[in-house]
Amino acid sequence: MKSNLQTALGLKCGIVQAPMAGGPTTPELVAAVTAAGALGSFGLAYSGVDLIHAQCREFRELCASQRLKPDCGWNANFFVFPQVPEPAHAEVANAVKSLQPLLVRVDIDAGTLTHDTRLPVLRDQVAASLEYQPSLVSFHLGIPDSRIVDNIRDAGVRIAMSATSVNEAIAVQAAGADFIVAQGYEAGGHRGLFDPADADDMLGTLDLVTAIAKRCTIPVIAAGGIMNGSDINAAVNCGADAVQMGSAFLTVDECGSSAVYRSVLESMGDRDTQITTGFSGRPARGIRNLFIDSVDNMALPFPWQNSLTGALRKAAGAKNDFELMSLWAGTDYKKARNCTAAELIEILQHEMRQE
Numbered sequence: 354m355k356s357n358l359q360t361a362l363g364l365k366c367g368i369v370q371a372p373m374a375g376g377p378t379t380p381e382l383v384a385a386v387t388a389a390g391a392l393g394s395f396g397l398a399y400s401g402v403d404l405i406h407a408q409c410r411e412f413r414e415l416c417a418s419q420r421l422k423p424d425c426g427w428n429a430n431f432f433v434f435p436q437v438p439e440p441a442h443a444e445v446a447n448a449v450k451s452l453q454p455l456l457v458r459v460d461i462d463a464g465t466l467t468h469d470t471r472l473p474v475l476r477d478q479v480a481a482s483l484e485y486q487p488s489l490v491s492f493h494l495g496i497p498d499s500r501i502v503d504n505i506r507d508a509g510v511r512i513a514m515s516a517t518s519v520n521e522a523i524a525v526q527a528a529g530a531d532f533i534v535a536q537g538y539e540a541g542g543h544r545g546l547f548d549p550a551d552a553d554d555m556l557g558t559l560d561l562v563t564a565i566a567k568r569c570t571i572p573v574i575a576a577g578g579i580m581n582g583s584d585i586n587a588a589v590n591c592g593a594d595a596v597q598m599g600s601a602f603l604t605v606d607e608c609g610s611s612a613v614y615r616s617v618l619e620s621m622g623d624r625d626t627q628i629t630t631g632f633s634g635r636p637a638r639g640i641r642n643l644f645i646d647s648v649d650n651m652a653l654p655f656p657w658q659n660s661l662t663g664a665l666r667k668a669a670g671a672k673n674d675f676e677l678m679s680l681w682a683g684t685d686y687k688k689a690r691n692c693t694a695a696e697l698i699e700i701l702q703h704e705m706r707q708e
Contacts, residue, residue, distance in 0.1 A: 357572040358595040362426045365390025371599030372396035372430030379609040384415035385694035398432035409485040426488035433495035451651040459668040470660040515545035518554040522565040539578030541683035544636040566592030580688040582704020600683040613673040622687040632679040634658030643676035
């Protein structure tokens with residue numbers, strides 16, 4: 354039986370490659386996943402309009418080279434950035450002070466840090482992506498303005514929004530989404546909390562999917578801690594229509610994760626993951642390292658902290674110093690496999706059938 358997602362988007366399987374912003378979701382990865390019959394996703398949260406055009410054009414060229422149909426399905430994902438007042442000078446000074454010992458480690462000066470953040474305009478981002486006819490537009494960290502939802506709907510494109518609780522899922526359904534991405538506590542990267550100041554239900558993926566499926570009528574996509582066919586079957590048995598997988602794709606050949614990032618994923622299996630606000634100012638799960646141990650709970654609000662730590666993270670990456678990098682990963686990242694995206698999707702489907 355095909356899932357609602359497969360039927361609606363013309364997919365061969367109900368697997369969504371998670372939209373990981375910041376480099377992992379390259380045009381090559383999205384095209385490879387699409388060619389394999391799953392849903393490839395661009396993480397466009399921080400991308401300006403010019404970059405969106407460039408990546409979408411490259412994706413289309415790759416699809417053409419593989420003789421995929423012109424309207425092959427893909428997902429454009431965006432953050433709903435909050436409107437947060439600029440932090441006071443004293444707050445910034447304290448945040449910079451907390452980073453000082455780490456700056457010495459990578460030999461950069463505090464003067465290179467800036468908390469200035471010029472975020473892309475969501476309306477413009479979405480409009481640029483719609484020019485390339487995605488089959489799905491998805492949102493993380495909240496619900497977009499109703500006019501944006503209407504524009505997407507008018508373009509004949511379906512919509513998904515993330516939820517980390519039943520209440521958020523109910524709000525997503527009321528906002529007109531076609532799918533709810535139920536993000537469990539195991540998921541890597543940023544928690545999809547609408548308001549990080551609110552209490553976090555901290556539900557695991559299977560419990561969250563079960564709860565949402567009982568209260569909402571639109572299909573649920575399970576996300577968080579899903580690494581193999583057994584995990585997919587468990588999510589479907591709890592009421593998921595499809596699954597979204599991020600960490601499982603971090604080590605495939607086409608992923609844009611850096612060499613040092615891959616090395617940690619493949620060789621640092623003794624390290625657990627942890628939720629931290631230190632890198633960006635919002636709760637996000639990554640592999641525990643010196644930065645998380647040093648800076649957690651000493652952050653400016655998102656996205657100011659994300660901007661402030663940018664130069665430090667870039668310098669750490671240049672020096673291959675994983676102790677100061679944001680190594681986003683889910684709780685079961687150790688199960689990631691080295692293969693192509695197509696091979697991974699084939700393996701996952703085989704595992705599902707073998708149960």
